[in-house]
Amino acid sequence: MPTPHGDHGLAFAMSEVRVLRRALLLAMKSECPRRPGDPEPADYWLLDQAIAEADAERHRLRAFHLAELEHQRGALPGSAATYLSGLEHAVSAYGYTPTAEDLAALRALADHPCGDREQHRREHLLTRCADLAEQAMERRLAAKAREREDSPAPLDLLVPVQVTFTVDDAPAVRPEPGP
Numbered sequence: 001m002p003t004p005h006g007d008h009g010l011a012f013a014m015s016e017v018r019v020l021r022r023a024l025l026l027a028m029k030s031e032c033p034r035r036p037g038d039p040e041p042a043d044y045w046l047l048d049q050a051i052a053e054a055d056a057e058r059h060r061l062r063a064f065h066l067a068e069l070e071h072q073r074g075a076l077p078g079s080a081a082t083y084l085s086g087l088e089h090a091v092s093a094y095g096y097t098p099t100a101e102d103l104a105a106l107r108a109l110a111d112h113p114c115g116d117r118e119q120h121r122r123e124h125l126l127t128r129c130a131d132l133a134e135q136a137m138e139r140r141l142a143a144k145a146r147e148r149e150d151s152p153a154p155l156d157l158l159v160p161v162q163v164t165f166t167v168d169d170a171p172a173v174r175p176e177p178g179p
Helices: 014-029 041-074 080-094 100-111 116-150
Strands: none
Touching: 014 041, 041 080, 041 100, 080 100, 080 116, 100 116
16 A cells, blocks of 8 residues: 555664664653653553564565566466566565565566567566676675684584594403312
8 A cells, every 4th residue: 555655664764763663662761851831651652563564564565576577477377467577566665575586586577579678677677686686695605704704613523532542452361279
């Protein structure tokens, strides 16, 4: 549902929402003297609840759009126009990282004959999605490398144990039977 701030939800970015919610929490717990006409702590709490509800709705809407995108991808090539606009929306509005299935679908759509303008749109979206997927992979690999640097090497986890082997070359001594 379109809003003055687009159809992706809140007027604030997620980082701004977190800051706003922390500020509301501090205002609720504040022991500063209030002047007449200042909002009551319950008003801050209600505002926080409204922000939380809007945020939850944004997550539900995102989940719905991504499920719809998957559905449209399964109906290709017949749903090409809907799929492409849904993918463009998911990438720009939700920061969606295209999957391998998305890239394969875009490559297949780029190979289908269509008008020059549509062909350019498909190739541009394919390039953009491939770049986003590559950047996401580089971030994951960098995170793995940092994780490996921070964790001890597998051999460092072993407790050093000194093993020595002895060979008993002495003949076995048996007690002699008594008289």
